[in-house]
Amino acid sequence: MRQDRVEDARGKAAFREIVEHPGAVAILALNDNLEAVLVKQHRQPAGEVLLEIPAGKLEPNEETLSCAQRELLEETGLKAEQWQELSCFYTSPGFCDELIYLYLAEGLSKGVATTSDPEENILEAVIPLSQAGSMIADGLIKDGKTIIALQYAMLKKKILTDKL
């Protein structure tokens, strides 16, 4: 957390509290059946279990792609043949500098997880893209980065639904 001094258009000074974050990656892992691999975990700030795409914070000096490959393996035991960076976005630019690098991972196969974090209790869940729109509309998916990833996948694969 830091405080920045800023000035408005009339030169009036104000202070902004800013949460500093190392940045993160998130992975849209799609299998050949047009299903996305998600994970379920308890999120203390939300006070509930959330369904999210695999994701994790960048380690110091870690490349974003290496981090994405590491997190996918740690959280799902999967590796991917094709990787593509889709976008990079701020989660909450009003008060926090967190940037998420979103990757698309395809050509999935079982890898060998070596360094999974014992503090993380993560369950895998595979959902068809054809159900993603209604799961978002019904509030079953309420994590921002996961909504971005699933909507991207629906647009990319042209999976349209009236349940939005």
Next chain:
Amino acid sequence: MRQDRVEDARGKAAFREIVEHPGAVAILALNDNLEAVLVKQHRQPAGEVLLEIPAGKLEPNEETLSCAQRELLEETGLKAEQWQELSCFYTSPGFCDELIYLYLAEGLSKGVATTSDPEENILEAVIPLSQAGSMIADGLIKDGKTIIALQYAMLKKKILTDKL
């Protein structure tokens, strides 16, 4: 900011730093030409000017719809005939409890702004949905809630593009 004590699957205690947030609203304002009304403002945490949908924090005891109507008017001078709550999502549930209530506003017309915040220097920008996909892919739009809203609009209005 608060610290919560949590336990992992093996009963090991750990502490989590949690950023507390009052919650916020964001508005996907669509006009009759399939254009979205966005705003441009300097974001201190990002260190740059971002293109975003109108949004703002909930005041104490404020209803989410009232807040959305107030923020749309303050930031764009617009009011809307039709309002629909689309979804509600966590921006960064790993460390922050911020929830954003996303509204769709249609039937736009000029209102009379009464309480705009002089600390905000906000410029309006109207973008066609047909260009939204490429603007996200090219990094011209890099705010998470704005990406969610524009992707939703493309899916809802069936505006598909290969530039994703």
